[in-house]
Amino acid sequence: MAPIETELAVSLRERFMEKARAAAAVVTEISSLDEALAYTVDMCGTRGACRLKVSGCEEHLSEPAEQLCETKHDKIIAAPGLDEHTYGLLAARCNENGFACLSSGLRGQLAGIDIGFTIADAGIAETGTLVLNCPGEELRLATMICEYHVCVVKVQTIVADSFALTDRLRAWFKSGPDYTAFITGPSRTADIERVLTIGVHGPLELHILLLGDV
Amino acid sequence: MQDATSFSQYRKQCRESLDNEYLRSALDKFAVAYRTSRGNAFAEFDVDALIKDVADLKDVAVGELDTLIDTFRQQAESVGVQVHMAADAEEANRIICDIAARTGTTKVVKAKSMTAEETLLNHAFEEHGIEATECDLGEWIIQLRHEGPSHMVMPAIHLSRYQVRDLFTEVTGSEQDEDIEKLVKVARRELRQKFAEADMGITGANVAIAETGTIALVTNEGNARLATTLPRVHVALMGIDKLVERVDDALKIIQVLTRNATGQPITSYVTWIGGANECAVGEDGKKEIHFVLLDNGRRELIEDPLFSQVFRCVRCGACANVCPVYRLVGGHKMGHIYIGAIGLILTYFFHGTDKAKHLVQNCINCEACKDICAGGIDLPRLIKAVQVRIQEEEGEPLASVLLGKVMRSRTLFHRLLRAAKYAQKPLATSEGFMRHLPLMFFKEHNYKDLPVIADKAFRDRWPSLKPTVDNPVVRAGLFSGCVQDFVYPEQMEAAVALFADHQVEMKFPMEQSCCGLPVQMMGNMAVSKEVAAQNVRAFIDEEVDYIVTLCASCGSHLKHNYPALLGDDPEFSDTLPGFIDKVIDLSSFVHDVLKLNxxxxxxxxxxxxxxxxxxxxxxxxxxxxxxxxxxxxxxxxxxxxxxxxxxxxxxxxxxxxxxxxxxxxxxxxxxxxxxxxxxxxxxxxxxxxxxxxxxxxxxxxxxxxxxxxxxxxxxxx
Missing domain, CATH: 3.40.50.1860 (Rossmann fold)
Structure with a gap:
């Protein structure tokens, strides 16, 4: 029997969705990890997220910037943080569709990857934030040099506010060299005339897949 | 960057900014939009309580700074960070350039850091032949223009899309569009290439946590994540004021910082970094990481009982957002490197008297900054105190000396005011304005007509005016202030008439004088104290329930500045609290005490x-x-x-x-x-x-x- 979601959990989930959407994230509720993989591959293919030429490369650029653009040859999904089994499932789906699936070597893909696929360690309802503990550089790069970031958030990992994570953060910070990211919405700037513009250095879109307790 | 060498040059620069239509309209729009978005961001919170939490935790941090630095250093070193202490800007730059030399760094990407602006790190890199590229979009734009930031969190707010288009055309060598989205994409690709080839990433730190040796970086663009991931060396330069004790202290600061800075509940990225993280191109597959802790005048601040509260600043920039003067002249005129109210203060401590002395006069004392400050810093008071220090160093200006001499003696001051009414006679119009100004006023004052001194001051009218009130319901002492006493006595008369109708028994102690705010505004604290003492003495023996003033400035000065001026004086230890409690402004008295409807x-x-x-x-x-x-x-x-x-x-x-x-x-x-x-x-x-x-x-x-x-x-x- 599936556990009954408490009132508190419902309100956390709803608040998380509301705040994440307010920060321009695309939020979808799903019921299995498999659904998340299907969503990602579908996004890459059918919905046209994966392109050989990444955004910005169509502009008039300096020569070194053009050269970097030209180093991209595949439609790429990167998913460095997954367990072997899940990665295997994703890689198989990518294979079927002719997409490259990577879990390492992202430094060689600085022209850009199309989709970074990750699973968050926690979600923060107050601000609609993803928490990713990412001391490994592949995971960091997958969320930074991608055009689209797709992140699975398990409903039971959502907490009310950042203070509820204090002990976990402290444990991570003390565990050795650490790198942890709070991510809220896509990369943005308002540095030109205060006009909100999405996708400066990081992802142009953030897709959150909310995985329920089913 | 404000660097005028004389007051008249500074005024001229401010005038030029006034003529910059684009700047003015951009800052006007921002000021209005900011107010709304900040309100929304704090809608679910008790803002005052949050601000107090920040102030308290920062005060604790200041008290334990040496312990915090030791703990931070130990924790950071235990995970492979090399920690350096820099006494001043020069030393910080030297440490960083040495690291660059040792690691064979030729190219640097730099995430936005006000501290690196403070030390002029880019100049040092240039001298050492190191190519440094700012990777925050706004910082990159101003770097390409060879300018300093004009706002602490929006460094290029003074520039239009057309200026950015021209700049990017120059940088890429091909014609660009003024479409902002396209310009941002161009920056994305140009800077991606810079990230790819950089040897070293420089960042600041928004907070540094002692218990774990971790720093936090707050960005919207994500540039700090790339700058701390791709290059093999990471150097974070931070002021010692960034240290807090615990993880939850850092979370609290971030909760307030982003909401107060731009009205965002949180920025797109908050990045927590501790230790020599994995880095494929680093030695042993690890990042070389350095934390440089900068003093540069900060310790002097801590040791000062008044100025230590400056440590509560979280660099949100809100004091500029609400400053009416900033809104007119922009950040290049409202700061040397640090901008806005806090900038006027920090310039003095970090960059010295010469850089601060003209700037610090450009505070209109409207208290909008104090009202918005994330750390609850009494900014207007500190600005005034900087002015006083500079006067002590450089000698008091003649006008302040003269005014001080006059104000010290109530009788002399009042005699002069009475004399002025004869001097102005030929110039006064029938409507009570001066048509031409006597020499005592500056000629630039002709944008408004000035009032004349009244024929008969309120204090001279009072003996015949004083109403007899039978069965008084409340007793009010009237504090007129000099303007209502000598220029607008009719305002006082109106109050007397209304009060008398509602059974208010009134007293007007003749020994009262100017409240002292004008001399305090000129930085003359000694005379300000003397005048305050005269006024308290004037009311001590009066049996009144309230001290009513029709002048909000007098009221606020009596209530909030007198405790600071006279608090240490044993003469007033018994009487001052009672005096201050009784002070009330006209509207509150009529509305809340008399309850007129x-x-x-x-x-x-x-x-x-x-x-x-x-x-x-x-x-x-x-x-x-x-x-x-x-x-x-x-x-x-x-x-x-x-x-x-x-x-x-x-x-x-x-x-x-x-x-x-x-x-x-x-x-x-x-x-x-x-x-x-x-x-x-x-x-x-x-x-x-x-x-x-x-x-x-x-x-x-x-x-x-x-x-x-x-x-x-x-x-x-």
Missing amino acids: EDDFSGDGLAATFHSPCHLCRGLGVHEAPRNLIKAAGMDYREAVESEVCCGFGGTYSAKFPELSEQLLKNKIDNVEQTGAELLLTDCPGCVMQLRGGLHKKGSKVTVKHTIEALSERRKK
Whole structure:
């Protein structure tokens, strides 16, 4: 029997969705990890997220910037943080569709990857934030040099506010060299005339897949 | 970057900024939008409690700074960070350039850091032949233009898309569009290439956590994540003021920082970094990581009982966002490197007297910054205190010496004011304005008509005016302040008439003098203290329940500055608290104490609006009382846009910076006229002087009165 979601959990989930959407994230509720993989591959293919030429490369650029653009040859999904089994499932789906699936070597893909696929360690309802503990550089790069970031958030990992994570953060910070990211919405700037513009250095879109307790 | 070498040069630079239409309209739009988004971001919170939490935790951190630094260093070193202490900017730059030399760094990407701006790190890189590229979009733009930031969190807010287009055309060598999205994409690709080839990433730190040796970086663009991931060396440069004790302290600061900075609940990225993380191109597959802790004048701040509160600053930039002067002249004129109210103070401590001495005068004392500060810093008071220090170093200006001499003696001051009324006779018009100005005023003052000294001061009218009140319900001491005493005694008379109708027994102690705010504004604290003492003594023996003032500036000065001025004086240890408790402004007295309502007035439906004096709304926290009274008195109340923004008077400020004062007045008048009101009311004689002068000069039909006059005229007989 599936556990009954408490009132508190419902309100956390709803608040998380509301705040994440307010920060321009695309939020979808799903019921299995498999659904998340299907969503990602579908996004890459059918919905046209994966392109050989990444955004910005169509502009008039300096020569070194053009050269970097030209180093991209595949439609790429990167998913460095997954367990072997899940990665295997994703890689198989990518294979079927002719997409490259990577879990390492992202430094060689600085022209850009199309989709970074990750699973968050926690979600923060107050601000609609993803928490990713990412001391490994592949995971960091997958969320930074991608055009689209797709992140699975398990409903039971959502907490009310950042203070509820204090002990976990402290444990991570003390565990050795650490790198942890709070991510809220896509990369943005308002540095030109205060006009909100999405996708400066990081992802142009953030897709959150909310995985329920089913 | 403000670097004028004389006051007149500084004034000239400010005037030039005033003529920059783009800058003005950008900053106007931002000021208005910011207020709304900040309000939304804090909607679910008790803002005052959050600000107090930040202030408290930062105060604790300052008290334990040496322990925090030791713990931070130990924790950071235990995970492979090399920690360096830099006494000043030069040492910090030397440490960083040495690291660059040792690691064979030729290319650097730099995430936005005010501390690196403070040390002029880019200049040092340039001298060492190292190519440094700013990777925050705004910082990159100003770097390419060889400028400093004009706002602490929006460094390029002074530039238009057309200027950025031209700049990017130059950088890429091909023609660019002014479409902002396209420009951002160009930056994305140009900077991606810079990230790819950089050897070293430089960042600041928004917070540094002692218990774990971790730093936090707050960005929207994500550039700090790339700058700390791709290059094989990471150097974080931070002031020692960034240290806090615990993880939850850092979370608290971030909770307030982003909301107060731009009205965002959180930035897109908050990045927590501790230790030599994995880095494929680093030695042993690890990042070489350095934390450089900078003093550069900060310790001097901690040791000062007044200035140590500066450590509460989280660099959110909100004090610039709400500053009416910043809004007129922009960050390049309102700061050397650090900008806004906090910038005026930090410039003195970090960059010295020469850089600070002109800048620090450009505070109109409207208290908007104090009201918004994320750390609850009393910014206007500290700005004033910096001014005093500079005067002590450089000698007091003649005007301040003269005013001090006069103010020290009440009888001399009042004799001069009485004499002035004869001197001005040939110049006064029948309407009570000076048509031409005596030499005692600056010629730039001709944007408003100045009032004349009244024929008979209130204090000279009082003996024959004093009403006999049978069965008094409350006893009020009247504190007139000099303007109402000598320029607008009719405002005092209106109060006396209304009060007498409502059984208020009144006292007017003759020994009272100017409240002292003008001398304090000139930085003359000694005389300010003497005048404060005279006033407290004047009221000590009067048996009154309230000390009522019609001047919000006097009221706020008596209530908030007298404790600081006289708190240590044993003569007043018993009497000062009672004096301060009794001080009340006119509107609060009529509204909250006398509780007058519709039944006490016969209204005429006249369209009226209200200008809220800075020292009423922010100084005394009074918002509703005057507006309720205007409605109760039967007028058709119309709220003006930005009714709580300064009118530009600011006492002696309007003489120092007449152009800026004039512009603030123009904005105010526009907002007033938009309401269609025939009558403009306010609770401060200084504001009356400024507004009436401006409207009269403009030939406007709007009349200006003190609220008490409008109330008194409509009282039921």
